[in-house]
Amino acid sequence: MPDIHFEKVALIGIGLIGSSLARVIRRVGLAGEIAISTRRAETLARARELRLGDSYHPDAAEAVRNAELVIVCVPVGASGAVAADIAGALLPGAIVTDVGSTKGSVISQMQPYLPENVHFVPGHPIAGTEHSGPDAGFAELFEGRWCILTPPEGTDAGAVARLSRFWEHCGSTVDIMDPQHHDMVLAIVSHLPHIIAYNIVGTADDLETVTKSEVIKYSASGFRDFTRLAASDPTMWRDVCLHNRDAILEMLSRFSEDLSALQRAIRWGDGDKLFEMFTRTREIRRSIIEAGQEIDVPDFGRHVLSHPHKD
Amino acid sequence: MPDIHFEKVALIGIGLIGSSLARVIRRVGLAGEIAISTRRAETLARARELRLGDSYHPDAAEAVRNAELVIVCVPVGASGAVAADIAGALLPGAIVTDVGSTKGSVISQMQPYLPENVHFVPGHPIAGTEHSGPDAGFAELFEGRWCILTPPEGTDAGAVARLSRFWEHCGSTVDIMDPQHHDMVLAIVSHLPHIIAYNIVGTADDLETVTKSEVIKYSASGFRDFTRLAASDPTMWRDVCLHNRDAILEMLSRFSEDLSALQRAIRWGDGDKLFEMFTRTREIRRSIIEAGQEIDVPDFGRHVLSHPHKD
Numbered sequence: 001m002p003d004i005h006f007e008k009v010a011l012i013g014i015g016l017i018g019s020s021l022a023r024v025i026r027r028v029g030l031a032g033e034i035a036i037s038t039r040r041a042e043t044l045a046r047a048r049e050l051r052l053g054d055s056y057h058p059d060a061a062e063a064v065r066n067a068e069l070v071i072v073c074v075p076v077g078a079s080g081a082v083a084a085d086i087a088g089a090l091l092p093g094a095i096v097t098d099v100g101s102t103k104g105s106v107i108s109q110m111q112p113y114l115p116e117n118v119h120f121v122p123g124h125p126i127a128g129t130e131h132s133g134p135d136a137g138f139a140e141l142f143e144g145r146w147c148i149l150t151p152p153e154g155t156d157a158g159a160v161a162r163l164s165r166f167w168e169h170c171g172s173t174v175d176i177m178d179p180q181h182h183d184m185v186l187a188i189v190s191h192l193p194h195i196i197a198y199n200i201v202g203t204a205d206d207l208e209t210v211t212k213s214e215v216i217k218y219s220a221s222g223f224r225d226f227t228r229l230a231a232s233d234p235t236m237w238r239d240v241c242l243h244n245r246d247a248i249l250e251m252l253s254r255f256s257e258d259l260s261a262l263q264r265a266i267r268w269g270d271g272d273k274l275f276e277m278f279t280r281t282r283e284i285r286r287s288i289i290e291a292g293q294e295i296d297v298p299d300f301g302r303h304v305l306s307h308p309h310k311d
Numbered sequence: 312m313p314d315i316h317f318e319k320v321a322l323i324g325i326g327l328i329g330s331s332l333a334r335v336i337r338r339v340g341l342a343g344e345i346a347i348s349t350r351r352a353e354t355l356a357r358a359r360e361l362r363l364g365d366s367y368h369p370d371a372a373e374a375v376r377n378a379e380l381v382i383v384c385v386p387v388g389a390s391g392a393v394a395a396d397i398a399g400a401l402l403p404g405a406i407v408t409d410v411g412s413t414k415g416s417v418i419s420q421m422q423p424y425l426p427e428n429v430h431f432v433p434g435h436p437i438a439g440t441e442h443s444g445p446d447a448g449f450a451e452l453f454e455g456r457w458c459i460l461t462p463p464e465g466t467d468a469g470a471v472a473r474l475s476r477f478w479e480h481c482g483s484t485v486d487i488m489d490p491q492h493h494d495m496v497l498a499i500v501s502h503l504p505h506i507i508a509y510n511i512v513g514t515a516d517d518l519e520t521v522t523k524s525e526v527i528k529y530s531a532s533g534f535r536d537f538t539r540l541a542a543s544d545p546t547m548w549r550d551v552c553l554h555n556r557d558a559i560l561e562m563l564s565r566f567s568e569d570l571s572a573l574q575r576a577i578r579w580g581d582g583d584k585l586f587e588m589f590t591r592t593r594e595i596r597r598s599i600i601e602a603g604q605e606i607d608v609p610d611f612g613r614h615v616l617s618h619p620h621k622d
Binding site: 175194202227251269271280 | 439486523529542543560567591
C-alpha cells in the first residue's frame with residue numbers, strides 16, 4: 001500500500017496522459033475508485049472497453065463528485081470550460097490539478113471558476129509520446145521523468161505535498177516552479193522543437209523539385225527524426241501555440257536570429273565558424289544521457305530494435 | 312559465397328561508414344583482402360586493434376595498390392586530396408567510389424585526378440548514426456537502407472552493376488541518380504535537418520533566462536530528439552555545408568519563409584491555420600514507417616529499451 005491514497009480520483013480527459021495515469025493509479029493502488037469523464041462518446045466507450053476506470057461519465061461534474069483528487073487532462077484550450085463545468089460539484093478540500101503544457105494560461109482560465117474551498121495545484125508531467133488517445137497510454141510513461149507543479153502563492157502546503165507524493169508514486173521526480181518560468185522553460189525545451197519539427201516537415205512536403213516519395217525513401221539520413229514530433233496531436237499543439245504565445249515568439253525570434261548567423265557562415269564559406277558551432281552541441285546530448293533523460297544507444301536504438309540479435 | 316567478390320578492397324578512411332563497411336565485407340565475404348588507410352596514426356592503430364582489415368597503411372596509395380575496389384570514406388572536403396594521393400597507384404580497371412553526403416562537389420574534386428582507365432562511380436549510402444570513428448561501426452548499418460549511386464555520363468555499365476551488387480550484399484537497395492538531383496534531395500532530407508538541429512541546440516545553450524540544467528532535466532518534452540543529430544561529427548557537417556552550399560541555402564530560405572508564416576499565425580492567434588499545418592504532417596511519418604525506413608513504436612522505442620518487460 002503506498003503512503004498516499006485517495007478514496008476517489010477523477011480523470012477529466014482520457015487521452016495519452018489521462019489513460020497512462022489511469023493505468024499507473026490502478027497498478028500502484030493510488031485510489032479506491034477511478035472516475036473517468038471525456039466529452040466524446042466514442043472515447044468514453046473505448047476507455048470502458050479498456051477497463052481504465054471504475055465509472056464513466058459524459059458529464060465531468062458527475063465524475064468529480066466526492067473525488068478527493070481531480071486531474072484535468074485535456075488540451076490546454078479546454079481548461080476553462082472544464083473548470084466551469086466541474087466548479088459546482090467539487091468536494092470541499094479536494095485537490096484540483098491538471099497536466100497541461102502551459103501553466104500561466106491554464107491558471108488564468110481555471111482559477112476564476114474554482115471555489116475557495118478546493119486546493120488548485122497546476123501541474124505538468126514532462127512525459128509523452130507522439131501517439132494520442134486512450135489506447136496510447138501505458139503505466140510506465142512517467143517513470144524517470146520530471147513533473148513540474150506550479151502552485152499559486154498561498155496554496156496549502158499539505159495539498160502540494162500530497163500531490164507530490166502522488167507523482168512520485170507514478171515514478172516521477174517533482175519540481176516546484178513559478179508558472180511564468182515554467183512557460184519560458186517549456187517554450188525552449190518543448191514548444192519550439194515541436195514547432196520547428198512541424199515546420200520542416202511542411203517545407204519538405206511542399207517542394208516541387210523533390211518528390212514526396214524521395215523524402216520518404218531517404219528519410220533515414222536525418223529527416224525521419226523530425227517526423228516523430230510532427231506526428232503529435234494537432235489539437236494539443238494548436239492550443240499550446242495559442243496559450244504560450246509570448247514565450248514562443250521570443251524563442252522563435254532567437255532561433256531565427258541564430259539561424260541567420262549560421263546561414264551567413266554557410267554563404268561565406270566560414271568553415272571555422274561552422275566547425276565551432278557544430279562542436280559545442282555534442283556535449284549537451286552527453287549531459288542529457290548522463291541525467292537519465294535519454295537512452296544511451298546510438299540512433300535511438302533503432303538498430304537494436306530492428307536487429308535484436310546483433311553481435 | 313556471394314555472387315560478387317573482389318580480390319582486394321581498399322577503404323580510405325575508417326570512421327563510422329568505413330568501419331561498418333569493413334565489418335560487413337568480412338561477414339558477407341565480399342573481398343579476399345581488406346586494406347585500410349587513414350591519416351591519423353591513432354585511428355589506424357585502433358582499426359588494427361579491432362582487426363577490421365588485413366593490412367594497414369598510413370599512405371593511401373599503398374592501400375589502393377592492386378585493389379579492384381577502392382572506397383573513399385572521408386569527410387567530403389578531403390576527397391580531392393585523397394584522389395590526388397591515390398591516382399598514380401590505382402589498378403587499371405579498378406572501381407573507385409566514395410560514400411560522401413554531397414556528390415557534385417566530390418565529383419568535381421576527384422574526377423580531375425583519376426586516370427581514364429579506372430571506373431569512377433560516386434556513391435552515398437543513406438545510413439548512419441550520431442557516433443563516429445572505427446568503434447562506432449557495425450555490420451548491420453546498411454540493412455534495409457538505400458544507397459544512391461551517381462555515375463557520371465559514359466560510366467561503364469558493368470562497373471555500376473558490380474558496385475550495385477556489392478551494396479545489395481551489404482543489405483541496401485540501390486538507386487541511380489543525377490548528382491545535382493542527389494544534392495537537392497539530400498539538402499532537404501538530411502542537411503537541413505542537421506543544420507536546424509545544431510541551431511536549436513545552440514539557441515537553447517545561449518539562453519540567460521533558462522539554465523542549462525533546466526534544458527537537460529526537461530529535455531524529454533521534445534528537445535532531446537534534436538540533440539541526436541546535433542551530436543554528429545562536426546568535421547563531416549562543416550564539409551557538407553561548405554560543399555553543398557547552394558542547395559542548402561535554397562532549402563534554408565524556404566524553411567525560413569514557412570517559419571515566418573507559422574510565426575505570424577501564432578502571433579495573430581490563427582488557430583485554424585495552426586491546426587491545418589499541424590495535421591498534414593502526421594501522414595508523412597506513417598508513410599515512412601510503412602516504407603520500412605522507421606521503426607513502428609512510439610517515442611523511438613525508448614520505453615521498450617528502458618523497460619524491456621513492459622506488459
